[in-house]
Amino acid sequence: ADALRRAGAEHTRGTAPVAFLFPGQGTQYQGMAAGLLRTEPEFARHLDEVGALLAAEGIELRALLDTPAAEGTADPLVDTRLAQPALFAVEYALARWWQARGAHPVALLGHSLGEWTAACLAGVFTLPDAVRLVAARGRLMAELPRGAMLAVELSETEATGLTGPHLGIAALNAPRRCVLSGTEEAVRAVEARLAGRGVQTRRLDTSHAFHSAMLDPMTGPFAELVAQVPLRTPDIPFLSDVTGTWITDTEATSPAYWARQARAAVRFGDGVSELLAATPDAVLLELGPGRALGRFAAQV
Structure with missing residues (x-):
């Protein structure tokens, strides 16, 4: 939390454009929002907004995000059904917290589940629709054979x-x-x-073989669910994990794209290259637990 606050102060004093990076599953852990929940009311407000929507889906996360796991106990956020909604909730709340502090991104790049946070911030999905679909995405994946x-x-x-x-x-x-x-x-x-x-x-500490052929059985049912909600063209440019370049309006508004996005390889390195080619002086802010995306971006 302290590091985020220092970085926010430095950004608001400067003029460099900012791009938000959103990590995917595997970075989450119990208690990952504890510090910010206790010290940042704006963050807590947005997290609770997502939490209320998830509660309607039968998912209760507040205690898991606010309370670190006891030493030697298993982390319940390893469960894909909880991991994906938890990551989305924290990333969305972090993004709104940054925006409230004056950091308005010129571009967005998410890794796997993180692309859903990017798409929601860009206006492709409403927040209620994004929450409902992220919960369904995690549930459908969790029902598949382990890998x-x-x-x-x-x-x-x-x-x-x-x-x-x-x-x-x-x-x-x-x-x-x-x-x-x-x-x-x-x-x-x-x-x-x-x-x-x-x-x-x-x-990797994962339960399933994400972005592999083992996910093929869930892509059809998931595309049908996405087709039930309105999709809008993005207000903020973001990169596609599937192509590694800027998402098109056609892709962003295609249910088939969002089903393919769960299955195709994540071309994160290509996305970073495209982002920096367009905005070479951009400050890349990783909004989520850990620093994995920042380390990858430094190698591109």
Whole structure:
């Protein structure tokens, strides 16, 4: 919280344009909003606004966001049903908090679930519709068979050479920062193969194989849900995870796009490159728990 306040003061004194970055699942943890909830009424107000909408979906998050987990206990926010709404709530409240302090973004870039926060801020979805769909997205994913994800220090070309029917590329975060996703068996096999070659790998703490073929069964039902709400062209430019470049009005207002966005590889590194090419002096503010996106952006 203190770091955010210092950065906000520095930004409001300066003139550099600002872009908001929103992380995706895997960064969340119990108690991640505790400091700001206790010290920043504007943040708390917006978080509670999202919380009231989530309560209507049967999801109660306030206590989990306000109270750190006891040492040695499991974190309930590992559950995809809770993780995605929790991240959205915190990111949305952070964005509104920054805007209230005078930070008005010229562009937005979200990573996976984070693109939903970007789209909501850009006006593609109303807040109630975004909350309802994010809750449904997490629920549909949680109902699928479990899988695994592996971060690897490889280029896109090298990572592509490892893919197959049960293993795909889930994210391209930086020139040599990729994530592979698939069945537990496929991930274990490629993990051993890369260890034999001396390639650094790291298992991600996820329950499912996000952005892989294992998500195919949920894309049709999810597209049908998105088709039930009005979609508007964005008021703030934002980058598409699917293409790695600026989202078009056609994509932003297409239910099929938002279903594909859950399945396709996240081209975050390409998005950072496009963003900095358009606004090379932009200040990139990561709005969420952790600093993963900032570290990836520094490598692009």
